[in-house]
Amino acid sequence: MITPRKSAERKTRARFHPPMIIMCAxxxxxxxxxxxIFNVVAGALLGVLIGLVFPLPSIAGAGRFRPIGLARLLASLIFDLVRSSVAVVILILRFGDQPRNAIVGVQLRSRSxxxxTQTAEMVSLVPGTLVxxxxxxxxxxxLHVLNVRGEDDLELARRIVRTNEARVIRAFxxxxxxxxxxxxxxxxGVPDQTANGPGGEQR
Structure with a gap:
């Protein structure tokens, strides 16, 4: 049960966010x-003012920072970047073959x-896919997927998104x-029937 005191504390934390104040300074x-000293204080006061006028919303679902999971997340991201970049270059250099694209909808397992946001950023960073x-x-x-040749490529795109989400969850x-x-x-907090995502649609 959320008491009025806890609710007030959450609002205070949302308005006075130390990292944002430091960044503004x-x-x-x-x-x-x-x-x-004058510039540092002025920047900090500006951060406080921004927090008062534009308070950040509270984000539910954040767990804890896990170094091993984060290291695996970054390593996987670098590997995906290199592999996808090579695939896109090969596709560009291929003559006489017009690639087909598709829009794919993927429902995530979590509701955080x-x-x-983190999953969308990771997927968009990899060449060939864009949220x-x-x-x-x-x-x-x-997401927009490049070079889709059939249902197998659509399913691969869905699997990539869910794999990235799993990496994010293992990290945080x-x-x-x-x-x-x-x-x-x-x-x-997620009903069983919503675990399956919608299918993709080629265009």
């Missing part, structure tokens, strides 16, 4: 090109805004979420 000093829409209400990503998820990944059970 740093940017302000860089803009002025001079490190001084944080995981949705064109993200629906927060259903945790669904719609709770124990319950990671355990759900291992057992194949629904994520905490």
């Amino acid at each position: 740093l940017i302000w000093v860089l803009l002025w090109g001079e490190l001084s 805004d944080l995981y949705l 064109v829409e993200a629906r927060r209400s259903t945790s669904t990503l719609y 998820g709770t124990r319950a979420e990671i355990e759900a990944l291992k057992t194949g059970a629904p994520m905490p």
Whole structure:
């Protein structure tokens, strides 16, 4: 149960976000090109003002920072970047073959805004795929996929998205979420019938 006191504390944390205040102070000093107490204080006050006028919304679903999971996440991202870049270059150099593209919809396992955003960023960073829409209400990503030759390529794109989501959860998820990944059970708070994502549609 969320008491009024806890609700007020959450609102205070949302308005006074220390990393944002520090970042604003740093940017302000860089803009002025001079490190001084006045510039640091002015930048910090600017960060506080921004937090008051434009408070950040609270993000549900964040677990904890897991160094091993994050290291695997970064290593996998670098590998995917290199592999996909080579595939795109080969496709560009191939003459007389017009690649077919597709829009694929993939519903994520979790319902976390944080995981949705991180997964979308990872998918978009890899050449050959680009997220064109993200629906927060259903945790669904719609992405443009390059060089689709059939249903197997559509299924591969869906699998890549879900694999990236799993990597994100293993890097930042709770124990319950990671355990759900291992057992194949629904994520905490997600009904079983919503675990399956929608199909893709070629265009």
